[in-house]
Amino acid sequence: MSDEHINEFKFCPNCGSRNIKTKAGTHWTCPDCGYDLYNNDAAAVGLFLVVHGKLLVFRRVKDPQKGKLGLPGGFVNKDESLEEACIRECREEIGITPPVFSYLCSFPNTYPYKTLVYSTCDAFFYAEYKGTEEELLASIKTVDGEAENCQLVPINEFDPNEIAFESMRKAFAVLRKTCTMPL
């Protein structure tokens, strides 16, 4: 499926005209009412939470990429900052407020959901948990049913092919290069 055919509208969302056209995959335009809709990326976040050289990951319960390894994170809500989204998603998905985190990197991604394919820009953050591995695992509560089997995986032994999304794989490579913690 080429980009030109993803999320194609049959009717103008403003006037209902059938003449709406996609312009180079970046926006839609309607010649009948002048409606312009830009196909901007949706913002999303992910958190690499590390404790003593191990990364917190979980098995995704839902599609897309059900069964693959995911990170706490998700889409940024309207009127929310990247940081606020990161904190909210951690609370929702693993039941903890993350420790102070830093920006790591960002990569584009695609996220198929029902009949739409979202183009996203995924921003990744990094945090170091100060307690023990046992304390971190004991504090996790997978409250909203999106994550199961939370586990700590040594960063150096981690198989990137297990990671759910391309953006996460690329960000993980950055994490591996820049992580200054004793591994």
Ligand SMILES: [Zn+2]
């Ligand atoms: Zn129109």
